[in-house]
Each structure stands twice: as structure tokens, then as C-alpha cells.
Amino acid sequence: MNRVLAIALNTFREAVRNKVLYSLLVFAVAMIASVLLLAQVSLHEESRVTRDLGLGGIALFGVLIAIFVGVSLVYKEIDRKTVFALLPKPLHRFEFILGKFVGMAFTLLIQIALMTAVLFTALSLQGEFSGASAAILIRAIALITVEVMVITAVAVFFSTFTSPFLSGVFTLAVFIIGRSTPELTELVGKLENPALRFGFSAALELVPNLHLFYVSGSMVDGHAVSIHAAFVDWAYVGWAAGYGAAWAAVVLLFSMVVFSRRDFV
Amino acid sequence: MGDLVISSDNLQKSFRLGIFRKRVEALAGVSFAVEKNEIFGLLGPNGAGKTTFIKLLMGLIFPTAGSARVLGRPVPDLGAKQRIGFLPENPYFYDYLSCEELLDLMGRLFGLDARERRRRAGALLERVGLSRIVKESANLPLRKYSKGMLQRIGIAQALINDPELVVLDEPMSGLDPIGRREIRDLMVDLRREGKTVLFSTHILSDVELLCDRVAIIVDGKLRGSGPVDKLLSPRLLHTEVVLASGDRTEICEVAPDGDLDAVLRDALAAGKHVRSVTPRRESLEDLFMREVEAGTSRVSQS
Numbered sequence: 379m380n381r382v383l384a385i386a387l388n389t390f391r392e393a394v395r396n397k398v399l400y401s402l403l404v405f406a407v408a409m410i411a412s413v414l415l416l417a418q419v420s421l422h423e424e425s426r427v428t429r430d431l432g433l434g435g436i437a438l439f440g441v442l443i444a445i446f447v448g449v450s451l452v453y454k455e456i457d458r459k460t461v462f463a464l465l466p467k468p469l470h471r472f473e474f475i476l477g478k479f480v481g482m483a484f485t486l487l488i489q490i491a492l493m494t495a496v497l498f499t500a501l502s503l504q505g506e507f508s509g510a511s512a513a514i515l516i517r518a519i520a521l522i523t524v525e526v527m528v529i530t531a532v533a534v535f536f537s538t539f540t541s542p543f544l545s546g547v548f549t550l551a552v553f554i555i556g557r558s559t560p561e562l563t564e565l566v567g568k569l570e571n572p573a574l575r576f577g578f579s580a581a582l583e584l585v586p587n588l589h590l591f592y593v594s595g596s597m598v599d600g601h602a603v604s605i606h607a608a609f610v611d612w613a614y615v616g617w618a619a620g621y622g623a624a625w626a627a628v629v630l631l632f633s634m635v636v637f638s639r640r641d642f643v
Numbered sequence: 644m645g646d647l648v649i650s651s652d653n654l655q656k657s658f659r660l661g662i663f664r665k666r667v668e669a670l671a672g673v674s675f676a677v678e679k680n681e682i683f684g685l686l687g688p689n690g691a692g693k694t695t696f697i698k699l700l701m702g703l704i705f706p707t708a709g710s711a712r713v714l715g716r717p718v719p720d721l722g723a724k725q726r727i728g729f730l731p732e733n734p735y736f737y738d739y740l741s742c743e744e745l746l747d748l749m750g751r752l753f754g755l756d757a758r759e760r761r762r763r764a765g766a767l768l769e770r771v772g773l774s775r776i777v778k779e780s781a782n783l784p785l786r787k788y789s790k791g792m793l794q795r796i797g798i799a800q801a802l803i804n805d806p807e808l809v810v811l812d813e814p815m816s817g818l819d820p821i822g823r824r825e826i827r828d829l830m831v832d833l834r835r836e837g838k839t840v841l842f843s844t845h846i847l848s849d850v851e852l853l854c855d856r857v858a859i860i861v862d863g864k865l866r867g868s869g870p871v872d873k874l875l876s877p878r879l880l881h882t883e884v885v886l887a888s889g890d891r892t893e894i895c896e897v898a899p900d901g902d903l904d905a906v907l908r909d910a911l912a913a914g915k916h917v918r919s920v921t922p923r924r925e926s927l928e929d930l931f932m933r934e935v936e937a938g939t940s941r942v943s944q945s
């Protein structure tokens with residue numbers, strides 16, 4: 379456990395010194411600026427606009443950073459040959475992967491916390507900040523956090539055996555397909571050919587249903603597939619977190635298996 | 644058998660290259676053993692398979708066939724790794740860390756507590772000649788280190804766990820003559836402390852000066868292994884005798900199977916003075932080239 383923590387700490391240190399966290403600062407400034415601008419345009423709706431923009435921004439930045447940093451997390455260690463000195467130390471290969479993930483997850487957690495703080499600051503500047511709305515926002519942000527963790531695990535998985543570019547493409551694909559799961563399920567259901575229908579629905583099972591973490595209204599074929607903030611309670615957040623954790627765990631397990639078997643040349 | 648620190652049994656490794664998956668045999672069945680408390684040299688030209696062999700021992704790559712045991716355990720074993728120190732070839736470390744932070748990280752992996760980590764880091768930086776630089780600029784990231792400095796910090800991190808076995812892949816590379824000398828002394832010190840050292844090199848003089856035993860690897864095959872003086876005894880080419888009579892000097896070469904006594908006796912009898920008698924041996928380089936080219940399998944067990 380100490381070894382995993384040592385790797386995690388080092389991963390976090392790398393992220394901090396890599397100035398990844400500073401992208402957040404840019405985001406925060408950009409968001410506050412746009413909020414002030416939009417608040418003048420949309421008069422009465424300003425708090426809703428701030429909220430939607432804020433949540434969307436946190437999800438977008440969270441996922442983008444998870445992909446950008448996640449795909450190079452393990453690859454860079456192999457490419458720069460830092461693993462050569464590390465793996466002959468008394469360390470299991472799976473502990474290395476776990477440590478990298480934990481360090482990255484911790485980095486992302488801090489980024490999301492900072493972005494949340496900026497959003498809350500913007501809302502209270504508009505005088506629209508109440509305990510009730512904060513609770514709803516925090517539930518939504520919890521869901522986003524779980525989604526970001528799942529994406530990180532997926533990025534780590536790809537990066538254990540392919541280049542950062544391909545890992546990025548694959549992870550982005552998983553994100554887009556995962557976010558559109560209800561729409562795609564609907565489409566696949568309409569297929570005439572039973573073999574195709576079976577094939578596609580099986581393929582959809584290989585991708586996590588990220589729509590579960592997407593807090594915004596959406597309708598498919600007249601049915602609400604929305605998990606809009608207003609409907610989301612803690613029980614749902616707990617259930618979704620369990621689903622996400624299971625996905626992340628399985629994907630990480632696969633990463634560990636791949637990483638344990640490969641040669642470092 | 645209990646004293647074998649490393650034993651490799653028919654260790655083989657082939658890589659697949661390019662789109663046609665062409666097979667490259669980097670190591671073609673290498674067997675030898677390293678005993679406790681010796682300095683063992685792994686000698687071979689570029690591309691011979693030295694690094695491949697060492698990576699197999701360290702569990703970084705898996706053998707195509709054969710097996711190896713390190714410190715009595717099959718590779719890779721966590722208990723054995725706890726007692727091994729390793730310096731990779733052309734080492735590269737986390738370049739955003741300072742060298743104290745790097746040693747601290749490595750110390751954590753060995754489960755050392757904070758005080759012990761600090762104590763050992765200080766002592767090791769002193770030992771590899773980096774403490775002055777660290778004192779001057781403590782937080783200098785490794786990114787800004789020169790190649791020789793990286794090599795030194797690499798050796799320091801290999802010793803953080805006070806290992807029983809130290810494996811060094813080309814420890815002298817990138818070091819200036821003083822640095823090479825220091826590393827040689829360090830290896831001798833390690834042997835005096837009862838440790839076992841395995842290192843790879845293509846520099847003959849390092850082997851000659853340091854090693855108890857060597858293995859010569861060429862083209863992925865073991866060409867020989869044994870004590871240095873037996874394996875690398877340079878052939879006598881001829882003996883050069885310099886004679887002087889009056890103010891004339893003459894040089895005659897006596898073949899290795901020639902009768903040196905008779906030559907000298909005759910010269911003295913003829914009233915000449917013997918100025919010098921020098922055996923001329925082939926250079927170590929020549930010998931090495933002969934090993935590489937001939938491929939004579941002089942596998943001596945000892």
C-alpha cells in the first residue's frame with residue numbers, strides 16, 4: 379500500500395509541476411468573464427445560465443484533462459524509460475498501474491474542487507446561491523467526478539498498449555458513444571436484421587453508459603432519458619457511483635493484466 | 644549451489660520487428676552463474692545482448708525460453724527485488740524531481756522510513772560525488788543534470804536499499820576519467836562489503852582491472868566465461884631482445900616457441916650487452932576482436 383501511495387504521490391507531483399493544474403486557472407478566468415458577459419444578456423435567467431455553463435464547463439474540462447493527461451500517464455513512463463529503474467524495485471506491476479491511477483484521480487479531484495469553487499463564487503456574486511441549489515449542484519458534480527474517473531481508467535487502459543494519439547482517439551470514442559448510449563440503444567432497437575441488432579447491442583455493452591452521469595434534459599422518441607438535476611437524489615448518485623466504480627475497476631483490471639504481461643524494451 | 648547469486652539456464656530472447664514480424668534473436672540460449680561476493684563482468688560488443696540479458700534478470704522482459712534465478716528465486720520475485728540494486732543503461736529518471744526527491748521516492752518503494760531515507764540519501768550523494776552540487780542548488784530538477792551527473796544519481800538510487808546484489812548496465816558510460824576511476828573504486832568497495840556486482844561493458848580495461856570473472860557475449864551467444872586471466876590472457880606474439888655491441892644496437896625477435904636462453908647465451912658469448920628483453924603480447928583489443936570474429940567456444944567452467 380505504501381508503494382502504491384509512493385507512486386501516486388509522485389504522479390500528483392508530476393501533474394502539479396507539469397502545470398496541468400494551471401489550465402484550470404485559465405478556465406476559471408474565462409468562465410467568470412463569460413458569466414459576467416452573459417449575465418447582462420439573459421437578464422432574469424442569469425443564475426440558470428451560470429449553473430448550466432458551469433456544470434457543462436466542469437464536465438468538459440474534467441473529461442478533456444482526464445483524456446489528455448490519462449493517455450500519456452503510463453505511455454510516457456515507458457517511452458522515457460523511467461519504468462526501467464522503477465519496476466526492478468520491489469513493486470508489483472499492478473501496483474504501479476494502481477498508483478498512477480490513484481495519483482491521477484487525486485489530481486482530477488482537486489481540479490474539480492477548484493472549478494466548483496469558482497462556479498459557487500460566480501453564483502454567490504449574482505446573489506443566487508442557496509443551500510438547496512448548492513446541494514443539487516454538488517450532486518451533479520459528484521456524478522461528473524465519477525464520469526471523469528471512468529474516462530481516466532479507460533485512457534490508462536489504452537495507454538498501456540498503444541500510442542497517446544490512438545489512446546486519445548479511442549478514449550474520445552468511448553466518451554462520445556458512452557454519452558449517447560440511450561440514443562444509440564434506440565437506434566439499434568429499430569434495426570430489422572436480428573444479427574445486426576444483436577451485434578450492435580452487444581457492442582454497446584462494451585462501452586460504459588456515461589449518460590447516467592449527464593445532468594441535463596434530453597428526450598429520445600418522446601421518452602425522457604433525462605437525469606436532470608431536479609430529479610437526482612443521493613440514492614441515484616450512490617447507485618451511479620457504484621456503476622462507475624465497477625466500470626473503472628474492471629477497466630483498470632484489464633490495464634493491469636496488459637501491463638503485467640508486456641515487455642519493456 | 645547455495646552461493647549462486649545469479650544463475651541463468653539457457654536464457655533465450657527473440658524480438659519481432661517491423662510489419663513482417665521478422666524474428667531477431669537477441670539472446671540465443673545463455674547459461675552461466677555468478678557467485679556470491681564477486682565482481683562479474685558481462686563483456687561484449689554493441690548489440691551483443693548484454694542489456695537484453697540484464698533486462699531478463701530484472702524482470703523487465705520475459706524470456707522466449709529458458710529461465711533465470713536471482714538470489715535463489717525465480718525472476719521476478721519481490722523478495723529478491725528487495726535485495727537488488729539496478730542501474731539501467733543510459734538511465735533516465737523523472738526529470739521534474741530533484742535528486743533528493745528521486746532518492747526519497749526510491750527509498751519509499753523499499754519501505755524505508757523517512758529518517759532512514761534522508762540519512763541514506765545524504766550518504767549516497769556523498770559517495771557518488773554529487774553532494775557538492777546538491778548543496779549548491781538543492782532543488783535543481785534532474786532535467787538540468789548532465790549525462791555524467793545522471794549516471795551518478797543512477798548509481799546512488801541503485802544503492803538506496805543497501806543491496807546484496809548490484810546490477811549495473813554500462814556504469815562507466817558518460818563518465819570522465821575521474822568518474823570512471825571513482826566508480827571502479829566504488830565497485831571494489833562493494834565487493835569488500837561482501838556484495839556481489841554484475842556489470843556490463845564493452846571496455847576491456849574495466850574488466851581487466853575489476854573483474855573476478857567475466858562472460859563474453861557475442862551475437863547473443865556466450866563465447867566463454869571464467870576468470871579474467873584465463874579467459875583474457877593475451878597471446879605472446881614474440882619476445883623482443885635489444886642487444887648492444889659498441890655503439891650499435893640490434894633488435895631481434897624471438898618467436899614464442901624459440902629458445903630465448905640460446906639467443907641470450909650466444910649474444911653474451913659474442914661479447915654483446917643485453918639491453919632489454921621484452922615479451923610482446925597482443926593487445927586486449929586484438930584479443931577481443933579475435934574472440935568476436937573467431938567464435939571459438941572456450942566455455943570453461945569454474
Ligand SMILES: Nc1ncnc2c1ncn2[C@@H]1O[C@H](COP(=O)(O)OP(=O)(O)OP(=O)(O)O)[C@@H](O)[C@H]1O
Pocket residue numbers: 643658659660667668669670687688689690691692693694695696732845
Ligand atoms: N526491442 C527490440 N526489438 C528488436 N530488436 C531488439 C530490441 N532490443 C534489442 N534488440 C536487438 O537485440 C540485440 C541485442 O541488443 P542489446 O541491447 O541487448 O545489446 P547490448 O549488448 O546491450 O549492446 P550495447 O553495448 O550497444 O548496449 C541487438 O541486435 C538489438 O538490435
Ligand SMILES: [Mg+2]
Pocket residue numbers: 693694695732812
Ligand atoms: Mg546495452
